[in-house]
Amino acid sequence: MHRLESPHGKLDAVAALLPLVPTAMVAGGDALARDGDGRVVFVTGALPGERVTARVTEARRDFARAVAVEVLDASPDRVAPPCAALAAGCGGCTWQHVSPGAQSRLKADLVLDALRRIAHLADPPVPRPIPLGGPALRTTARLAVSTDGRAGHRRRGQTGGAAAVATEDCLAAHPLLEELIVAGRYPGADEVLLRVGVASGERLVRPRAGAAVVVPTDVVVVGPGDGGPAAVHEEVAGRRFRISTESFFQAGPVAAAALVEAVDDAVGDALAVGGHLVDTYAGVGLFASVLGHRRRARVTAVEHHPAALADARANLADIDASIVAAEVGRWRSDPGQAPPDVVVADPSRPGLGRPGVAAVVAAGAPRVVLVSCDPASLARDTTLLGAGGYRLSSIALVDAFPHTFHTETVSRFDR
Numbered sequence: 001m002h003r004l005e006s007p008h009g010k011l012d013a014v015a016a017l018l019p020l021v022p023t024a025m026v027a028g029g030d031a032l033a034r035d036g037d038g039r040v041v042f043v044t045g046a047l048p049g050e051r052v053t054a055r056v057t058e059a060r061r062d063f064a065r066a067v068a069v070e071v072l073d074a075s076p077d078r079v080a081p082p083c084a085a086l087a088a089g090c091g092g093c094t095w096q097h098v099s100p101g102a103q104s105r106l107k108a109d110l111v112l113d114a115l116r117r118i119a120h121l122a123d124p125p126v127p128r129p130i131p132l133g134g135p136a137l138r139t140t141a142r143l144a145v146s147t148d149g150r151a152g153h154r155r156r157g158q159t160g161g162a163a164a165v166a167t168e169d170c171l172a173a174h175p176l177l178e179e180l181i182v183a184g185r186y187p188g189a190d191e192v193l194l195r196v197g198v199a200s201g202e203r204l205v206r207p208r209a210g211a212a213v214v215v216p217t218d219v220v221v222v223g224p225g226d227g228g229p230a231a232v233h234e235e236v237a238g239r240r241f242r243i244s245t246e247s248f249f250q251a252g253p254v255a256a257a258a259l260v261e262a263v264d265d266a267v268g269d270a271l272a273v274g275g276h277l278v279d280t281y282a283g284v285g286l287f288a289s290v291l292g293h294r295r296r297a298r299v300t301a302v303e304h305h306p307a308a309l310a311d312a313r314a315n316l317a318d319i320d321a322s323i324v325a326a327e328v329g330r331w332r333s334d335p336g337q338a339p340p341d342v343v344v345a346d347p348s349r350p351g352l353g354r355p356g357v358a359a360v361v362a363a364g365a366p367r368v369v370l371v372s373c374d375p376a377s378l379a380r381d382t383t384l385l386g387a388g389g390y391r392l393s394s395i396a397l398v399d400a401f402p403h404t405f406h407t408e409t410v411s412r413f414d415r
Contacts, residue, residue: 016056018066022046024113025106027376029094029405030065041066044156045097047075048106077102085152085167092153093172093403104129104399107407111375111395118379119386127397127409130262132254136400137174139234139252140195141181145207149187149214151180151194172403174252176203185214195245197232198253204230206245229307236260237290242314246307248283248348255400255408260290262396262410263369267342270367271295275341278302278363280328280356284311285321287344287371292319300324300340302331329355332362339364344371351377354384361388368413375407382411389415 022031022043031046033054045068046052054066071078081087081096095103108127115124143151144164152164170178176196180203186192189210196203206222207213213221222230222245229244236256243249250256271277273296279288282301292299299321303309309325316323324331328347333340343365347356351372360368368390372378382392390413398408 016059017069018054018056019051019072020046020054020066021051022048024048025110025405027110027114027374027405031068035064039064043068044094046071047077047098047102050075050078077106083167083169083171085165085170088165088167089155090153090165090167091156092170094156095405096403098403100402103402104397107399107405108397110405110407111378111397111409114375114379115382115392118376119382121382121392125392125395127395130258130396130398130410132258132399134254136255136258136402137177137252138172138401139174139177139198140193140249141173141177142191142193143181145186145189145192145210149185149189149210151184151186151192172401174198176201180205180215180219183216184219187211187213189213193245195232195243197234197243199235199240200233202232204232204245206230229310231311236286237294239289239293239315241284241286241289242311243284244307244311247305247311248308250286251400255398256286258398259371259400259408259410260287262398263287263344263371264291264294266369266394266396266410266412267291267295267344267367268412271297271341274298276300276338278333278340278343278365280331280343280345280360281347282312282323283308283346285315287346288312288321289315289319291344292316292321297341300333302326302328304328327355328359329353331359333364339366341365342367342369344369346371347377349374349377352381352384357381357384357388361385361390366415370411370413372409372411373406375409378409378411382413385413391415 020033022033024032026032030042033041040063051073052068053070054068056066058065079099115121144154146164150166152166155163180194186207189207191208193206204220231244276298278300280302282303288299288301302324304327393412396410400408
């Protein structure tokens with residue numbers, strides 16, 4: 001029997017206690033159970049197959065939300081959370097109670113459930129886990145700031161405000177980043193962006209408003225109105241990348257390298273030496289840079305964010321690359337040229353959507369490689385790509401965010 005500390009602080013004393021047996025994990029990281037009346041209950045802190053006592057935190061006619069307060073029969077996948085900040089309410093790594101091996105398996109289950117339920121695929125490909133080259137530690141964090149100037153993840157269940165949960169260590173952060181979280185002070189700011197480069201050792205912080213920050217002397221502090229983009233430099237798969245303050249990059253170099261290998265594997269024999277690769281939502285040029293150099297291919301990178309465009313121009317300067325400044329949904333490949341051999345797409349969490357899929361389909365490539373960070377958006381895009389003549393052939397799963405429910409997949413579609 002395990003008694004669990006509530007990550008939500010004190011709850012209403014009259015909140016109902018329910019005996020529950022969850023059957024599955026769902027998007028958002030909770031376990032799915034049903035109460036005695038058959039109503040769906042989403043249970044934080046529980047695992048499939050366990051018998052738990054849960055305290056209801058929200059009750060509606062069709063569903064309820066609850067927090068497991070006692071585990072009567074524990075799953076073999078349950079482990080003791082390694083970080084004390086979880087019990088204090090930290091919303092950063094909410095799957096710490098799940099063993100590492102089970103985390104990947106449960107994430108694969110979330111992907112399969114979405115493909116069956118949303119894309120209506122009777123027999124979707126089973127996601128194949130991609131091994132990582134080391135701990136997938138994060139090198140970028142956008143954190144809340146507490147009233148005493150400390151950075152931390154927001155309290156679980158809170159999406160705004162400055163309710164930062166301060167911590168004396170962070171198991172998800174690279175040591176260069178962890179120091180900025182634990183020892184940095186950001187008085188007056190309500191949010192701070194922290195970014196480091198493992199290969200270069202460079203570090204920067206950008207507080208949102210506030211007074212003078214307190215950080216080690218090597219750290220670049222980016223303030224409002226500062227001229228020129230501050231940046232760190234990172235190395236992935238033998239390639240060097242400039243990553244400006246405002247540019248998107250993967251969680252860290254280990255995760256980025258695993259995603260690159262998964263994308264390269266999905267591209268497979270569709271891209272020969274001298275072939276044409278289109279990298280949509282190219283960002284700073286991660287996939288375009290590595291695959292263009294590795295395969296000696298011609299690359300078209302499509303991106304609209306100004307900082308990412310500037311980084312991509314620097315990062316792709318030594319390969320045969322053309323960079324198109326455009327929203328992917330409004331971009332169309334040159335009708336006077338042959339279709340590209342492969343289109344790679346790495347959209348944000350909402351996925352390609354109809355405009356993005358229309359652009360990808362119009363390019364006419366025989367193979368599309370889609371990087372997704374949400375199972376539901378993958379399923380929706382799978383349906384749209386299917387209507388455009390593309391069949392889902394394979395899925396690779398990259399556990400870029402250990403101890404969380406966040407799921408990164410690399411999917412191959414063929415015409």
